[in-house]
Amino acid sequence: KEFTFANFPEKKEIDDVYTLSATVTDKAGNTSTLPPIHFSVNRFGSVYDLSEATSLNGTYIKQPVDVVFSEVNANELTEITITLITNSGSIVLKEDEDYKIERSGGDGKWYKYTYTIYAKNFENDDNYSVIVESKDEAGNRAKNDMDVKDAVIKFGVDSTLPNISIENLESRSTYVGTSHTVNMTIRDNLKLAKVIVMLDGKQHIEWSGDALEEVLKNGDSFSF
Numbered sequence: 001k002e003f004t005f006a007n008f009p010e011k012k013e014i015d016d017v018y019t020l021s022a023t024v025t026d027k028a029g030n031t032s033t034l035p036p037i038h039f040s041v042n043r044f045g046s047v048y049d050l051s052e053a054t055s056l057n058g059t060y061i062k063q064p065v066d067v068v069f070s071e072v073n074a075n076e077l078t079e080i081t082i083t084l085i086t087n088s089g090s091i092v093l094k095e096d097e098d099y100k101i102e103r104s105g106g107d108g109k110w111y112k113y114t115y116t117i118y119a120k121n122f123e124n125d126d127n128y129s130v131i132v133e134s135k136d137e138a139g140n141r142a143k144n145d146m147d148v149k150d151a152v153i154k155f156g157v158d159s160t161l162p163n164i165s166i167e168n169l170e171s172r173s174t175y176v177g178t179s180h181t182v183n184m185t186i187r188d189n190l191k192l193a194k195v196i197v198m199l200d201g202k203q204h205i206e207w208s209g210d211a212l213e214e215v216l217k218n219g220d221s222f223s224f
Contacts, residue, residue, distance in 0.1 A: 012044045015074050017108055038108050040074040045140030047072045048132075048151035060156040060190060064122035067130060067153060071113045071144075075137040076106065080113070084121055085129040093121065125189050127156045162188040184222040192216065197224055 003022075008014050018041065022034040049070040050057060056067065071077070080101070082093045093099055098121055105111035115132065122128055130153040133143045144151040167183045186195060194208035205224045207215055215222055 008041045010043055015042050015044050016040070017074055017110060019108060040138070042074040042136065042138040042140060045073065045136060045138075045142040046077075046134055046149075048144050048149060050151055050153065053153050056155050057153050058155065060158050062157075062159050064119040064157055066119050067115075067117040067122075069115055069130075069151075069153060071115070071132060071134065071142075072105075073111050073113075073134075073136050073140075073142075075140075076111050077113060077134045077136050079133075079135040081133045082115065082117070083131045083133070084117075085131060086124075086126045088126070093117065122157050125156075125158050125160055127154070127190065129154045156190045158188075158190045160189045162186055162192060182224055184224075185220055186222060187220055195222055 018039055020034075020037040020039070023031060024034075025031045049072060052068040052070070056065070080095075082099060084091050084093055084098075095101060099115055099117045102114040102116075103111070104114075117130060129145075131143060131145050133141070135141050142149065144153070163186070165185045167185065169180070169182045184195075184197075186192065192212060194206060194212060196206045197204045207222060
C-alpha cells in the first residue's frame with residue numbers, strides 16, 4: 001500500500017522542522033517501525049529577533065555600545081554578509097574582527113545565529129544602519145531591510161553638544177524700544193529634540209515636535 005500526503009500549505013507559520021515516523025502492523029501481528037525522517041519546510045527564509053536591540057533601535061545614544069540581534073532559520077545558513085551603512089557610505093564587516101556569531105540549533109531544531117556587532121564600529125558620531133543578508137540551504141535569500149522582514153536596526157551616535165549662537169543680543173547691553181526680537185541659530189551634528197528659552201528663570205518659549213521640525217525645515221534660525 002502506498003501513502004501519499006498533500007503538500008504543506010504555503011504559509012509563513014508552516015515553515016518549521018518536522019519529524020515523520022510511521023508504524024505498520026499486519027494481520028499476523030508483525031510490526032515494523034520506520035526510522036524517523038527529519039526534514040524542514042522553508043518557503044519564507046529567515047526570521048529576525050531584535051528583542052536585545054529594541055531599546056537601541058530608532059534612538060540616539062551618546063556612547064557606542066555592542067549591537068546584539070538574532071536570525072532564526074529552519075535550515076542552516078550558507079552565506080552571511082553584514083553591512084554597516086552611515087551618512088558617509090557603507091562598509092562590509094568582517095567576522096571575528098568587527099563582529100562575532102554564536103551558532104546553535106540543528107538536529108531537528110531551528111538554527112539560531114546571534115550576532116554581536118562590536119561597539120568599536122560605532123565610535124564616530126553618525127547615523128548607522130545594520131544590514132544582514134543571508135542565504136540558507138533551501139536557497140532562500142533574506143535581508144533584514146526587506147519590507148516583509150521589517151527588521152532594520154537604525155540608530156545614531158551623538159557625543160557632540162548642540163551649538164547655540166545669538167545674533168543680536170549681548171550680555172550687559174541696553175536696547176532702546178518697547179520690545180526686542182532675538183534671533184538664535186542652533187546647529188547639531190545629528191538631530192535636535194527640543195529647544196527651550198528661559199527668561200529670568202522661567203520658561204519663555206519651547207520648540208519641539210512639529211513646531212521644531214517646521215523651524216529646521218526653513219533653516220536653523222529661532223526667533224522670539
